Amino acid sequence: MGDPASPPSVAGKVMAILAAFLPGDVRLTLTEICRRAGLPLSTGHRLVGELVGGGFLERLPDGSYRVGMRLWRIGAQATEPRELRELALPYMEDLYAATRENVQLAVLSDDQALYVERLRGPRSVPIVTRVAAELPLHATGVGKVLLAFGPPELTDRVIAAGLHRHTPHTITDPVRLRAELARIRDSGVAGTDEEMSLGSRSVAVPVRSRGRVVAALSLVTRRHAGDMRLLAPALLTAARALSRDLDAEAGFR
Amino acid sequence: MGDPASPPSVAGKVMAILAAFLPGDVRLTLTEICRRAGLPLSTGHRLVGELVGGGFLERLPDGSYRVGMRLWRIGAQATEPRELRELALPYMEDLYAATRENVQLAVLSDDQALYVERLRGPRSVPIVTRVAAELPLHATGVGKVLLAFGPPELTDRVIAAGLHRHTPHTITDPVRLRAELARIRDSGVAGTDEEMSLGSRSVAVPVRSRGRVVAALSLVTRRHAGDMRLLAPALLTAARALSRDLDAEAGFR
Numbered sequence: 001m002g003d004p005a006s007p008p009s010v011a012g013k014v015m016a017i018l019a020a021f022l023p024g025d026v027r028l029t030l031t032e033i034c035r036r037a038g039l040p041l042s043t044g045h046r047l048v049g050e051l052v053g054g055g056f057l058e059r060l061p062d063g064s065y066r067v068g069m070r071l072w073r074i075g076a077q078a079t080e081p082r083e084l085r086e087l088a089l090p091y092m093e094d095l096y097a098a099t100r101e102n103v104q105l106a107v108l109s110d111d112q113a114l115y116v117e118r119l120r121g122p123r124s125v126p127i128v129t130r131v132a133a134e135l136p137l138h139a140t141g142v143g144k145v146l147l148a149f150g151p152p153e154l155t156d157r158v159i160a161a162g163l164h165r166h167t168p169h170t171i172t173d174p175v176r177l178r179a180e181l182a183r184i185r186d187s188g189v190a191g192t193d194e195e196m197s198l199g200s201r202s203v204a205v206p207v208r209s210r211g212r213v214v215a216a217l218s219l220v221t222r223r224h225a226g227d228m229r230l231l232a233p234a235l236l237t238a239a240r241a242l243s244r245d246l247d248a249e250a251g252f253r
Numbered sequence: 254m255g256d257p258a259s260p261p262s263v264a265g266k267v268m269a270i271l272a273a274f275l276p277g278d279v280r281l282t283l284t285e286i287c288r289r290a291g292l293p294l295s296t297g298h299r300l301v302g303e304l305v306g307g308g309f310l311e312r313l314p315d316g317s318y319r320v321g322m323r324l325w326r327i328g329a330q331a332t333e334p335r336e337l338r339e340l341a342l343p344y345m346e347d348l349y350a351a352t353r354e355n356v357q358l359a360v361l362s363d364d365q366a367l368y369v370e371r372l373r374g375p376r377s378v379p380i381v382t383r384v385a386a387e388l389p390l391h392a393t394g395v396g397k398v399l400l401a402f403g404p405p406e407l408t409d410r411v412i413a414a415g416l417h418r419h420t421p422h423t424i425t426d427p428v429r430l431r432a433e434l435a436r437i438r439d440s441g442v443a444g445t446d447e448e449m450s451l452g453s454r455s456v457a458v459p460v461r462s463r464g465r466v467v468a469a470l471s472l473v474t475r476r477h478a479g480d481m482r483l484l485a486p487a488l489l490t491a492a493r494a495l496s497r498d499l500d501a502e503a504g505f506r
Contacts, residue, residue: 010263011303018306018327026332050264054272065285067331069362075328076385079279089372093346109322119342132329253446 010047013039013127017047018056018071024133027064081107081116084215087245091238092119095219098234102220103209105141107148109134111157113143113216138177139166139196141204142216148184149206149213155181169194189232190216203228205235209246217242263300266292270300271309271324277386280317307419334360334369337468340498342462344491350474352489355473358460359395361403362387364410366396366469391430392419392449394457395469401437402459402466408434422447442485443469456481459486462499470495 008016016037020028028036034044048065051057055070076082085105092103102120106113112134137143137158147155154179163172171177184190190204204218217239219231261269269290273281281289287297301318304310308323329335339357345356355373359366365387390396390411395425400408408431416425437443443457457471470492472484 009303011267011300012307014264014267015304015307015309018309019323021327021330022323024330025361026330044353047264050262051268054265054268056268056271067327069333069367070272070275071324071383072328072331072334073367073387074320075325075500076320077274077277077279080322081325082384086373090339090349093349093372096346097350114322114326119346130324131335134326169381 013037013043013047016058017044017051021067027060027066029064033065059183078111083249085117087249088117088215088217088242091242092117092217095217095234095238099231100220101231104142104218104220105215106140106146106218108146108154111137111154111161113137113140115142116215135196136164136166139170139192140162140191141192141202141218141220144181144184144190144192145204145206145216146213148181148190166196167194167198171195188236190227191228193228201228203231203235205232205239207239207246208243214246215245266290266296266300267304270297270304273318280313280319282317286318317501336502337499338370339500341370341470341495345370345470348487348491352472352484354484357395357471357473358468359393359399359471360468361399361407364390364407364414366390366393366399369468385408388449389417389419391416391425392423394443394445394447394455394471394473397434397437397445398457398459398469399466401434403445404501416428417474420447420451424448441489442482444481446481454481456484456488458485458492460492461496467499
């Protein structure tokens with residue numbers, strides 16, 4: 001948002017207020033919004049009031065605020081996640097029907113795995129991801145796929161930024177991570193074993209469009225203790241079908 | 254956005270620029286954005302540049318603009334559509350698997366039917382709705398449900414605003430519409446027969462939470478010529494299951 005040395009513009013302040021909701025806290029007080037946006041209460045109060053007036057934020061009866069329906073509607077116009085998820089949903093449904101496990105679709109964004117869609121059954125166990133959440137590349141199945149098939153500089157950047165230990169099983173040694181990524185490039189399948197959260201395991205495969213890896217598809221389970229890679233053929237089948245649809249759509253453009 | 258007599262504030266201008274994308278045109282030129290937002294090109298150019306810098310908009314190689322991933326991520330934090338669609342998706346998948354028809358979920362918003370989720374098969378025919386689109390209440394199946402079970406003032410407002418004729422089959426006579434809504438309240442099922450687009454037919458039912466109608470679920474087809482109401486039991490079954498889940502969630506709050 002502009003030169004960090006210059007004071008933020010009003011547009012910059014508006015963006016900072018809206019971005020305060022990004023970490024996924026659905027309700028924030030005015031004080032919390034202003035703290036996260038780095039704004040004095042008086043300025044924050046005036047701008048938040050304007051955003052409520054425009055339907056971009058909603059004020060709840062308890063005085064806290066949440067993202068409004070109008071902002072949701074505008075965000076939903078974003079082309080990239082919409083097209084990908086529209087094409088992916090039927091195959092994700094097939095995977096869910098066949099496995100009854102959590103099914104997830106993620107893309108690379110800001111050196112993180114950005115989840116664009118997730119299916120979970122009414123009675124499946126809660127998992128850490130949400131749609132539009134970002135999780136680290138080195139500790140998730142989809143992240144490892146995006147890392148393995150991304151540019152080499154990406155792995156360098158992720159390692160330089162530090163491999164945070166989310167559980168005792170997270171790979172935090174750069175040499176071990178690089179070896180794991182080479183194996184994933186070889187086999188076309190990634191897996192995690194309690195590396196992001198204890199009790200959760202995943203298997204993930206790349207989704208290609210015109211030969212380039214554009215997304216990763218995964219199954220996450222808390223139930224199975226066996227070899228997760230037995231789920232890979234189901235994922236690979238769905239990913240190939242989705243890739244064909246992506247290629248067909250790209251052909252129309 | 255504020256007193257129409259006073260000039261719009263910067264926050265108001267930012268909201269007007271973002272709202273320019275609401276009609277569902279995914280790419281807009283700077284000129285088009287400024288025309289829709291009612292801003293001079295110089296002001297628009299500066300603010301659009303700031304929004305691109307913050308990731309709220311994206312500039313494409315051809316110089317046009319679209320909604321950015323960051324704005325999509327913030328919009329996805331909106332609680333109401335997220336919770337409803339998370340609970341509804343498994344049942345919508347079941348309906349899709351059972352019928353292979355377009356499955357839609359809508360809520361009431363600004364006297365329109367706002368589509369919060371839609372499933373369609375990879376090979377099903379294109380239909381007029383998109384996620385986050387708004388369609389008229391009197392001409393759609395979900396709309397008639399929301400109208401029939403909404404407050405009486407809602408029907409008065411919709412009739413006063415004028416019943417636009419989308420096809421020769423749209424109900425534009427207030428007396429006929431009121432009679433149709435009474436029948437829907439009676440039977441718990443709404444239908445349309447080419448009233449929004451020629452060739453499309455739908456059947457829709459209410460989704461309740463704690464006894465109140467909070468959404469409508471529908472099937473839309475271009476294939477069947479028979480009695481669409483034969484699809485109602487499938488919809489009613491899914492809507493009841495979803496209502497139970499909504500009640501259970503509400504109990505936790």
